Amino acid sequence: QAKKAGRNGFSFFEPTMSEGAAERLRLEHDLRLALQRDEFILYYQPQVDLTTGELIGVEALCRWRHPQLGLLSPTLFIPMAEQLGLIDTLGLKVLELGCRQIVDWDAAGLHVPRLAVNLSVRELERSQLPGRIAAILERTGMDPARLELEVTESKLMRHAEMAIHALNAMRALGVTLAIDDFGTGYSSLSYLKRLPLNRLKIDRSFVKGLTQDVNDDAIARAIIALARALGLEVLAEGIEAREQADFLFREGCIEGQGYLYDRPLTPEELVVNWLEPSE
Ligand code: C2E
Ligand code: MG
Numbered sequence: 001q002a003k004k005a006g007r008n009g010f011s012f013f014e015p016t017m018s019e020g021a022a023e024r025l026r027l028e029h030d031l032r033l034a035l036q037r038d039e040f041i042l043y044y045q046p047q048v049d050l051t052t053g054e055l056i057g058v059e060a061l062c063r064w065r066h067p068q069l070g071l072l073s074p075t076l077f078i079p080m081a082e083q084l085g086l087i088d089t090l091g092l093k094v095l096e097l098g099c100r101q102i103v104d105w106d107a108a109g110l111h112v113p114r115l116a117v118n119l120s121v122r123e124l125e126r127s128q129l130p131g132r133i134a135a136i137l138e139r140t141g142m143d144p145a146r147l148e149l150e151v152t153e154s155k156l157m158r159h160a161e162m163a164i165h166a167l168n169a170m171r172a173l174g175v176t177l178a179i180d181d182f183g184t185g186y187s188s189l190s191y192l193k194r195l196p197l198n199r200l201k202i203d204r205s206f207v208k209g210l211t212q213d214v215n216d217d218a219i220a221r222a223i224i225a226l227a228r229a230l231g232l233e234v235l236a237e238g239i240e241a242r243e244q245a246d247f248l249f250r251e252g253c254i255e256g257q258g259y260l261y262d263r264p265l266t267p268e269e270l271v272v273n274w275l276e277p278s279e
């Protein structure tokens with residue numbers, strides 16, 4: 001078994017190549033049980049105003065607390081859940097956990113302006129999705145205007161016609177919509193115009209090289225200009241260095257997230273680092 005120590009402050013379990021197939025089977029089996037046993041938890045990564053450093057929202061990032069293997073990465077189990085047809089149940093669970101957390105924080109006088117939740121494009125294909133989201137908003141008392149749903153660009157564009165319909169139904173609930181990992185997915189500009197979007201999230205692979213790689217500088221500039229032309233907000237992910245943040249801000253991107261500000265945090269850590277008065 002390999003463990004990759006990340007800058008996230010914790011290590012995810014990762015199956016090695018040789019044990020891959022057996023481990024995979026086991027995880028697939030466990031994944032079904034995990035939903036019943038409530039083994040999924042959310043970490044929250046701060047999203048900040050690059051000018052003031054103020055908290056403007058959090059992105060909910062799912063982890064699986066496996067009873068034997070420890071904390072598992074979403075990059076491992078989300079694709080698995082998609083293949084096994086479990087993503088709908090998992091996605092709704094994540095949404096409900098996140099909305100409850102925000103409402104609980106509100107009640108405690110701790111204000112998180114916006115909650116971003118990742119949606120798999122598989123979930124968008126379900127005609128029941130908007131109704132189920134509405135039910136969660138209702139049940140938890142979450143203000144739809146403070147909920148943003150993110151869908152990865154590459155997946156979205158492969159199902160663009162379907163997505164236009166599904167995303168319109170979601171916008172009708174009062175939530176906002178973002179394209180995640182923007183720049184990696186060959187968006188058709190005509191679809192970009194037709195999708196009911198609010199925000200582009202610049203993929204961290206372009207943020208990484210900012211001020212070091214002229215191509216990344218050019219790509220980031222182009223995405224910011226595209227967002228402006230389409231009347232969309234823009235947020236940069238994966239900001240790790242001050243120079244990257246300064247570059248983005250100079251070019252007109254005023255929202256970001258990344259290790260420079262904070263890693264994904266447990267709810268308790270988020271409260272301590274971001275929500276409690278520091279005096
Ligand atoms: P994402 O939505 O693009 O989330 C951002 C990922 O970048 C997160 O990885 C986060 O921990 C990582 N990250 C944040 N800041 C930095 C940074 O400064 N540097 C670097 N190198 N990485 C940074 P994570 O938590 O492992 O999540 C991976 C992906 O799994 C997410 O990418 C998202 O696509 C998916 N995912 C996570 N939770 C859910 C979920 O509840 N539902 C669905 N459908 N997908 C999810
Ligand atoms: Mg995301």
Ligand code: MG
Pocket residue numbers: 180181201203204237
């Ligand atoms: Mg992303």
Ligand code: MG
Pocket residue numbers: 181
């Ligand atoms: Mg990503």
